[in-house]
Amino acid sequence: MQSEFKGFFNNLALGKLAFPNCKSCGAFHWYPMKYCPHCQSANIHWQPVGGIGRVYSWTVVRHSFNAVHTLPLPYVVALLEFEDAPNVRLITNLVDTAPESLTIGMKVEPILTGLNEGEPPVKVIFRKARVEII
Amino acid sequence: MEPTIAIVGVGETAPLRKSTKDVRELTLEASLSAIQDAGLQCSDIDGIITDAGIMPSTVPQDWMAAQLGISPNFTACLSYGGAGIVAAPMLAQYAIESGRATAVLFYFGVDWGSRADGPYAFHDMYPAKKTFEKPYGFNAQPCYFGLWTRRYMHEYGLTEDDLAEIAISQRANALLNGRGQMTTALDREGYYKSRLISDPLRAADCCLLSDGAGAYVMTSRKRAQDCRKTPVLVRGVGFGGVAVTGDDVFTQGKSLLISPAAAKASEFAQRAAGITLEDVDFAEIYDCFTISCLMQIEDLGFCAKGEAAAFIRERGITVGGRLPVNTHGGLLSYSYRLGIEHMVEAVRQLRGESGNAQVANARVGLVGGFSPPDYGVTILSR
Numbered sequence: 001m002q003s004e005f006k007g008f009f010n011n012l013a014l015g016k017l018a019f020p021n022c023k024s025c026g027a028f029h030w031y032p033m034k035y036c037p038h039c040q041s042a043n044i045h046w047q048p049v050g051g052i053g054r055v056y057s058w059t060v061v062r063h064s065f066n067a068v069h070t071l072p073l074p075y076v077v078a079l080l081e082f083e084d085a086p087n088v089r090l091i092t093n094l095v096d097t098a099p100e101s102l103t104i105g106m107k108v109e110p111i112l113t114g115l116n117e118g119e120p121p122v123k124v125i126f127r128k129a130r131v132e133i134i
Numbered sequence: 135m136e137p138t139i140a141i142v143g144v145g146e147t148a149p150l151r152k153s154t155k156d157v158r159e160l161t162l163e164a165s166l167s168a169i170q171d172a173g174l175q176c177s178d179i180d181g182i183i184t185d186a187g188i189m190p191s192t193v194p195q196d197w198m199a200a201q202l203g204i205s206p207n208f209t210a211c212l213s214y215g216g217a218g219i220v221a222a223p224m225l226a227q228y229a230i231e232s233g234r235a236t237a238v239l240f241y242f243g244v245d246w247g248s249r250a251d252g253p254y255a256f257h258d259m260y261p262a263k264k265t266f267e268k269p270y271g272f273n274a275q276p277c278y279f280g281l282w283t284r285r286y287m288h289e290y291g292l293t294e295d296d297l298a299e300i301a302i303s304q305r306a307n308a309l310l311n312g313r314g315q316m317t318t319a320l321d322r323e324g325y326y327k328s329r330l331i332s333d334p335l336r337a338a339d340c341c342l343l344s345d346g347a348g349a350y351v352m353t354s355r356k357r358a359q360d361c362r363k364t365p366v367l368v369r370g371v372g373f374g375g376v377a378v379t380g381d382d383v384f385t386q387g388k389s390l391l392i393s394p395a396a397a398k399a400s401e402f403a404q405r406a407a408g409i410t411l412e413d414v415d416f417a418e419i420y421d422c423f424t425i426s427c428l429m430q431i432e433d434l435g436f437c438a439k440g441e442a443a444a445f446i447r448e449r450g451i452t453v454g455g456r457l458p459v460n461t462h463g464g465l466l467s468y469s470y471r472l473g474i475e476h477m478v479e480a481v482r483q484l485r486g487e488s489g490n491a492q493v494a495n496a497r498v499g500l501v502g503g504f505s506p507p508d509y510g511v512t513i514l515s516r
Contacts, residue, residue, distance in 0.1 A: 031382060032262070059280035059283075071270075071271040079385055123269060
């Protein structure tokens with residue numbers, strides 16, 4: 001794994017969703033890069049976010065493209081935006097949410113998951129937000 | 135600007151899902167056929183161009199040079215796939231005008247029809263896609279473009295009928311051409327019977343998978359007069375990139391629904407050619423998916439963003455329409471060799487060699503090649 005990617009997983013392991021943020025210009029970027037792509041500063045830190053996202057778009061995948069790396073079909077891939085992390089769009093899976101009920105702009109909340117029950121999180125998936133946050 | 139170079143030879147292998155020949159043999163066959171089409175000998179070729187992403191590891195230039203007995207004075211690689219395939223005349227023009235080369239071969243081939251992971255494995259070269267997308271099953275081009283389609287529908291009110299129109303029109307073109315991989319007609323009912331791959335995209339919205347290759351030969355306008363076929367003039371070439379990585383292009387960036395590189399490349403090519411899109415008689419546009427063809431019609435400047443569905447309905451994009459698009463059936467219905475078939479077809483149209491799929495009085499053709507985030511445009515004329 002690229003060294004600049006590791007902060008994401010280190011934060012997940014601590015139960016936090018965080019994105020790279022530049023201390024020089026204050027902007028977020030995604031995917032992680034060596035230098036801030038907005039101002040080329042190397043002074044980047046991982047800024048935790050609240051976790052509530054909004055659906056920018058989604059697709060229901062109904063075909064297995066790779067025999068080895070696939071999820072049980074069908075599954076929902078969503079692209080999310082976060083109010084407290086502009087410039088970031090996160091690819092994730094939406095679970096516990098019927099595809100017919102999906103709408104663009106819908107609020108979703110994170111679920112951090114490990115490879116096995118009780119292990120530290122390595123993935124972040126989302127479901128429809130249970131609590132309306134103002 | 136007066137055109138200085140011309141395409142004088144084209145070649146391709148037959149459109150095919152799976153070939154018994156490997157990609158080197160296919161690419162060699164297409165290259166020889168292009169050189170022969172030009173009425174040239176291998177020894178006449180002194181420049182070689184290909185893409186910079188796929189060919190260097192599968193059919194490298196040194197192998198092609200040795201196989202054809204060419205000692206090149208000029209070699210170059212440009213972008214990967216589509217954009218490089220279409221914008222390569224930009225480099226040939228430089229080489230020929232500066233006297234570094236007199237006859238330049240461009241070649242491209244793929245075996246993605248028979249290779250196990252086909253085009254999907256290509257994206258493994260992107261570390262962020264591998265780390266942050268594959269674990270979530272976001273691992274193939276139909277997923278990327280499915281996501282774009284949903285967003286486009288939300289912002290501009292696109293319907294499935296609008297996508298069907300493109301798939302159906304291009305299938306009609308493929309049947310007129312008669313050589314493509316798809317040989318049965320597609321109507322609206324057939325479109326809706328086509329299975330969903332990654333909502334809202336159906337199989338009929340996705341390009342084919344193919345084994346095959348294509349090539350073209352360029353030389354100076356002056357020398358072109360002595361070649362076997364009517365020269366097709368390179369009127370203007372445009373190439374554009376964006377400050378976005380291949381990792382990011384499908385998900386990040388201000389808007390996913392605009393490809394700024396396409397607009398840039400199109401404007402540059404038009405300026406260089408001294409003509410506008412109003413002069414274009416037909417277009418071969420990188421239709422990896424119905425949605426991407428539709429979006430490029432906008433980004434190239436044929437109409438404003440959000441208006442392509444109406445534009446397509448009103449103008450008509452079949453061979454008999456007011457703007458024929460992908461006159462051979464395109465990547466959707468002819469073959470998927472990342473757009474080399476688009477260059478070959480544009481040349482055939484301008485020579486009047488397209489048979490039943492010939493666009494009447496075709497004088498100017500535009501070819502657009504997309505390798506996100508890069509874009510290439512070449513405008514050709516008789």
